[in-house]
Amino acid sequence: GDSVTQTEGPVTLPERAALTLNCTYQSSYSTFLFWYVQYLNKEPELLLKSSENQETDSRGFQASPIKSDSSFHLEKPSVQLSDSAVYYCAPGTDSWGKLQFGAGTQVVVTP
Amino acid sequence: GAGVSQSPSNKVTEKGKDVELRCDPISGHTALYWYRQSLGQGLEFLIYFQGNSAPDKSGLPSDRFSAERTGGSVSTLTIQRTQQEDSAVYLCASSSSGTSYEQYFGPGTRLTVT
Numbered sequence: 095g096d097s098v099t100q101t102e103g104p105v106t107l108p109e110r111a112a113l114t115l116n117c118t119y120q121s122s123y124s125t126f127l128f129w130y131v132q133y134l135n136k137e138p139e140l141l142l143k144s145s146e147n148q149e150t151d152s153r154g155f156q157a158s159p160i161k162s163d164s165s166f167h168l169e170k171p172s173v174q175l176s177d178s179a180v181y182y183c184a185p186g187t188d189s190w191g192k193l194q195f196g197a198g199t200q201v202v203v204t205p
Numbered sequence: 206g207a208g209v210s211q212s213p214s215n216k217v218t219e220k221g222k223d224v225e226l227r228c229d230p231i232s233g234h235t236a237l238y239w240y241r242q243s244l245g246q247g248l249e250f251l252i253y254f255q256g257n258s259a260p261d262k263s264g265l266p267s268d269r270f271s272a273e274r275t276g277g278s279v280s281t282l283t284i285q286r287t288q289q290e291d292s293a294v295y296l297c298a299s300s301s302s303g304t305s306y307e308q309y310f311g312p313g314t315r316l317t318v319t
Contacts, residue, residue, distance in 0.1 A: 138310050
């Protein structure tokens with residue numbers, strides 16, 4: 095099966111709604127965990143990074159890795175139109191920095 | 206500072222021709238990655254270089270694809286005898302080894318095989 099599993103998209107929600115995107119990964123992966131965001135016709139960019147059980151926060155997004163169940167869910171309490179994008183979960187797979195990107199989840203925020 | 210740069214930004218080629226795509230990583234980054242993104246799809250890992258170690262070629266889809274990295278900096282991805290299914294955006298990323306691991310992407314090269 096897939097080594098990184100993300101919420102199946104598209105996820106459509108209105109402005110100011112709360113967003114949660116799930117990500118689970120193969121437990122043998124490293125403790126470095128990333129979320130990337132890709133806006134339309136742009137390259138992926140780093141949204142946030144975490145390690146161990148450290149909660150991180152960036153641009154209003156939060157992610158709390160839970161090592162016990164190999165999950166790294168992304169949350170935002172109130173989305174904006176500009177949050178429409180594809181979100182990729184990407185855990186590290188080795189000690190050299192290779193990342194395993196999930197399939198991505200498209201998020202569409204409506205007015 | 207300068208980010209990852211890629212050239213050309215767009216490439217149109219005829220089926221059967223060879224193409225070379227170039228990537229200039231962020232200065233000082235020891236790791237360099239190539240990905241492919243077909244239209245509407247996710248990121249497909251192709252190959253990565255880490256310092257002086259042998260490259261991880263596990264994602265290359267066929268022997269028509271190859272890549273090299275000269276002097277630990279610039280990398281070239283070569284596709285021989287291009288096919289229509291090679292049409293995609295080819296993305297390069299770099300990262301610094303050690304404690305960071307975050308990859309920074311270039312703008313990509315959009316390859317169209319006619």
